[in-house]
Structures are given as structure tokens and as C-alpha cells.
Amino acid sequence: MPSTLSTLSWLALVAPALALPSHGVPGKNQTGIKPITRIQLGPRPYWLIDQMEDSPLKTKLRSCSEKEMRPSRWSIGHRGGGTLQFPEETEASILAGTRMGAGIEECDVTFTSDRQLICRHSQCDLHTTTNILTIPSLAAKCTVPFTPYNATTKQSATAKCCTSDFTLAELTETKGLCSKMDSSDPQATTPEEYQGNVPGYRTTLYSGPGTCHKLLTVKEYIALVEALGLDFTPELKTPEVEMPFGSINFTQEAFVQQLIDEFKAAKIDPKRVWLQSFLYDDVLYWLRAEPEFAKQAILLDESGDAPSTISAATASLVKYAQDGVKIVAPPLQYLVSTVTDQDGKVKVVASEYAKQAKKLGLKVISWSLERSGWLADSTKGGYYYSTIANATAARGEGVVYELLDVLASKEVGAIAVFSDWSATVSYYANCFGLFP
Ligand SMILES: *[C@@H]1O[C@H](CO)[C@@H](O)[C@H](O)[C@H]1NC(C)=O
Numbered sequence: 001m002p003s004t005l006s007t008l009s010w011l012a013l014v015a016p017a018l019a020l021p022s023h024g025v026p027g028k029n030q031t032g033i034k035p036i037t038r039i040q041l042g043p044r045p046y047w048l049i050d051q052m053e054d055s056p057l058k059t060k061l062r063s064c065s066e067k068e069m070r071p072s073r074w075s076i077g078h079r080g081g082g083t084l085q086f087p088e089e090t091e092a093s094i095l096a097g098t099r100m101g102a103g104i105e106e107c108d109v110t111f112t113s114d115r116q117l118i119c120r121h122s123q124c125d126l127h128t129t130t131n132i133l134t135i136p137s138l139a140a141k142c143t144v145p146f147t148p149y150n151a152t153t154k155q156s157a158t159a160k161c162c163t164s165d166f167t168l169a170e171l172t173e174t175k176g177l178c179s180k181m182d183s184s185d186p187q188a189t190t191p192e193e194y195q196g197n198v199p200g201y202r203t204t205l206y207s208g209p210g211t212c213h214k215l216l217t218v219k220e221y222i223a224l225v226e227a228l229g230l231d232f233t234p235e236l237k238t239p240e241v242e243m244p245f246g247s248i249n250f251t252q253e254a255f256v257q258q259l260i261d262e263f264k265a266a267k268i269d270p271k272r273v274w275l276q277s278f279l280y281d282d283v284l285y286w287l288r289a290e291p292e293f294a295k296q297a298i299l300l301d302e303s304g305d306a307p308s309t310i311s312a313a314t315a316s317l318v319k320y321a322q323d324g325v326k327i328v329a330p331p332l333q334y335l336v337s338t339v340t341d342q343d344g345k346v347k348v349v350a351s352e353y354a355k356q357a358k359k360l361g362l363k364v365i366s367w368s369l370e371r372s373g374w375l376a377d378s379t380k381g382g383y384y385y386s387t388i389a390n391a392t393a394a395r396g397e398g399v400v401y402e403l404l405d406v407l408a409s410k411e412v413g414a415i416a417v418f419s420d421w422s423a424t425v426s427y428y429a430n431c432f433g434l435f436p
């Protein structure tokens with residue numbers, strides 16, 4: 001069965017023409033930022049398509065090359081969606097992802113010592129995602145201060161700086177504190193050296209001297225995405241400190257509720273908010289206490305990472321569906337596997353996990369495309385391609401669109417895909433008319 005046709009026929013059934021944004025004029029507008037209407041995908045999707053072997057899918061994708069592109073909620077900006085080249089969780093990454101057609105924008109949510117919510121991919125990554133170690137007054141407060149590489153013992157340089165080590169004002173008002181590309185150099189002997197080692201497939205072009213990407217508070221993220229007229233997908237990050245936290249007695253439930261309360265305070269329609277958490281109790285709390293938000297809450301699943309645990313992860317889907325979960329979001333590799341056809345060609349197909357989710361009526365979202373670097377090097381795409389490494393070994397970069405085509409097919413029926421470079425997913429969504 002030609003995968004392009006299966007996708008088209010599936011869409012004809014489930015996705016009547018829908019447009020974005022469909023929310024009327026956004027209410028709050030503090031940023032002076034307007035909705036981005038001229039979507040530009042840049043050269044990367046075209047280059048990826050050029051890497052594909054000839055196939056009906058390649059022909060179909062090529063046929064869309066001169067199409068006018070629109071934003072699509074099938075394309076979620078992961079940590080903003082410009083993350084391949086722009087510092088994650090920043091206005092710049094969100095604007096880049098939005099320019100590249102993302103219809104839903106992510107902020108990972110964690111908290112400060114004074115119980116304020118801030119966007120960071122994890123509670124304790126400030127030492128690799130900002131230049132905080134180069135600012136002595138802040139560096140001194142880190143959970144684990146900088147320790148240089150020890151040439152005698154060969155011990156790597158270490159540090160651990162958590163948002164909960166600082167007040168919100170310290171993180172947003174300290175002059176010179178900037179987000180950077182996520183990286184660290186294990187052989188660093190100074191905090192300055194520790195800033196380096198950005199992977200070659202990323203870039204520091206947009207975070208060089210003279211630029212400073214401020215850290216975003218959750219309130220600022222809400223105002224920004226509201227002004228852009230897009231949907232929101234805030235992810236509640238699992239705390240890396242003991243809860244209830246500190247002298248302020250901040251419980252997990254209070255944290256979970258505070259995020260909802262910020263959306264309520266900004267008068268955002270729950271239909272535009274796609275909450276995410278890895279913690280099952282968080283999702284159960286939303287189901288119990290915030291049914292309007294729970295309708296499209298996303299249970300993130302990383303319980304099947306090892307070949308020995310994927311069956312148990314698949315079996316657990318029954319319980320999630322019974323408990324009222326509507327959307328599960330596993331990483332890409334859980335949803336696909338490979339088969340080898342008569343001609344010895346390795347094909348990407350839907351996995352048992354994907355089929356089971358479909359059977360149970362669970363909707364599926366997946367993460368994260370464009371985090372893997374080169375697909376044809378010795379990693380074969382690493383973690384996110386681990387179940388289809390035979391395909392990447394055989395065909396390299398072009399496999400990204402084979403993967404997306406299976407995610408969009410009726411066997412999987414993914415309702416959206418997170419990406420570090422939104423253009424790649426937006427191109428596919430536009431080509432196949434995916435505007436959920
Ligand atoms: C936001 O404000 C700016 C100027 O302050 C205005 O030009 C723009 O149209 C507004 N955007 C929306 C979505 O209302």
C-alpha cells in the first residue's frame with residue numbers, strides 16, 4: 001500500500017479543512033508582537049526530501065515545493081521550535097518555530113525559590129542552558145558549584161544549577177544572564193571553557209557576543225504565544241528537589257494547580273492549552289480537579305525505553321484509557337518498527353504500541369523530531385531512531401520523512417509531532433493538508 005495514499009485517504013475521513021488560528025483576536029497583547037502570517041520554511045525540508053530515495057512519498061513531497069505554507073497545529077514547536085539553532089525556551093526560539101509554521105508552542109515549566117514559574121527544559125539545567133556559571137554572584141548559589149576537570153583523576157568538570165536555587169528576579173533581572181545553546185565541556189578548567197562543546201549539527205550563530213536571550217517566565221510565554229494567536233503546550237517538569245519544597249511548603253499539587261491558575265488569570269480558553277506531564281499523578285489530578293483542561297492533557301510516556309520494557313509500556317495503555325487519559329505522548333521510536341520486504345528493503349511501519357493506542361481510542365502525539373543530529377553516522381540517529389536504525393543505516397537523512405509518513409498514517413494517526421526545527425514537520429503537514 002503506497003503510504004502517501006493511505007495518509008490522504010485517512011485525512012479525507014478525519015480532517016475536514018480546518019484553519020489556524022481559529023480563536024478570533026487574541027485578548028491580551030503586552031508584547032507588541034503580531035501573529036506571523038507569512039510562513040517560511042527555509043531550505044531544510046527541501047534538502048531532506050532531496051536525500052530520499054525515489055518513492056511515491058518523495059514524489060508527493062516534491063510536488064508541494066511551491067505551495068504557500070500555513071501554520072499547522074500538527075507541528076509543535078519543541079522548546080520553541082527553533083531549538084536546532086536558537087537557544088531553547090526563549091522568545092527567539094518560539095519566534096523561529098512560529099515563522100516555520102508551528103501551530104502549538106511549548107514551554108517546559110519549573111519553579112524558582114520564591115515559587116514563581118519559569119520556562120526551562122529541566123529544573124536543574126541552568127549550568128548548560130545559560131551562562132550562569134560565568135556570573136560569580138549567581139554561580140555561588142548553585143546546588144553544585146563549578147568544579148574544574150581534574151587531569152590527574154580524569155574526573156569531568158561538574159556543576160548543577162537549579163531554578164529553585166534562585167529567585168525569579170535573580171533569573172530575569174541579573175544583567176548579563178543569557179540563555180545559550182545547551183552544552184558543556186567536560187574537560188573545562190574554567191567556567192568560561194565549560195560553556196563550549198555545542199554539537200556540530202547545531203550552531204552558536206544566533207547566540208554570539210552582543211546578543212542576550214533572556215529567560216522567559218511562564219507569564220511572558222503565555223503573553224507571547226497569545227499575541228501570536230497560537231495554542232500552548234506547557235510541560236510540567238518533574239521536580240528535582242524534594243516536594244513539598246522548602247520553607248514555602250510548595251506541594252506537587254500546588255505546583256500543578258499554579259500552572260493552570262496562570263492560564264486562567266490570562267483568560268486563556270482551555271481548548272487552546274495542551275498540558276503535559278510525565279507524572280501520572282499530575283494527569284490524574286487534572287482529570288479530577290480541572291476537567292476542562294484535562295480533556296486535552298497529555299500523558300508523556302518514557303516507560304518503554306528498553307527493548308525489555310516496551311511490552312509493559314504497551315500493556316499499560318489499557319489502564320491509562322480506563323482512567324480517562326485521552327492523549328499519550330511517547331518518543332518517536334515507540335511508535336514505529338521495521339519490516340524487510342521480499343526485495344530486502346527495510347520499511348518503516350507502525351509498532352505494536354501504536355496499534356494498541358489506536359485500538360484503545362487513545363490519541364497520540366510524539367517527540368521529538370530534529371534532535372538527533374546526523375542519521376547516517378555511527379549513531380544511526382540514536383535514541384529517537386533506535387527501533388528503525390536499520391532504515392537510517394540504509395538510507396540516512398531522508399528517513400525523517402518516512403518516519404513522519406508512518407506517524408501520519410491511519411495505522412498510527414498521530415495528531416501532532418514535536419520538533420526542534422518546525423519547518424520539517426510543517427512542510428509535511430502542509431503537503432498532506434494536516435491542519436487539526
Ligand atoms: C499587538 O499590539 C501591537 C502594537 O502594540 C499591534 O500592532 C498588534 O496588532 C497587536 N496584535 C494583536 C494580535 O492584537
Ligand SMILES: *[C@@H]1O[C@H](CO)[C@@H](O)[C@H](O)[C@H]1NC(C)=O
Pocket residue numbers: 150151152153
Ligand atoms: C585532582 O584530584 C586529586 C585527587 O583527588 C587531588 O589531589 C587534586 O588536588 C585534584 N586536582 C585539582 C587541580 O583539583
Ligand SMILES: *[C@@H]1O[C@H](CO)[C@@H](O)[C@H](O)[C@H]1NC(C)=O
Pocket residue numbers: 244249251
Ligand atoms: C504543608 O502543606 C500541606 C498541604 O497544604 C499541609 O497539610 C501541611 O500541614 C503543611 N506543612 C507545613 C509545615 O506548613
Ligand SMILES: *[C@@H]1O[C@H](CO)[C@@H](O)[C@H](O)[C@H]1NC(C)=O
Pocket residue numbers: 338339387390
Ligand atoms: C537489522 O538488520 C540486521 C542485519 O541485516 C538484522 O539481523 C536485524 O534483524 C535487523 N533488525 C531489525 C529490527 O529489523
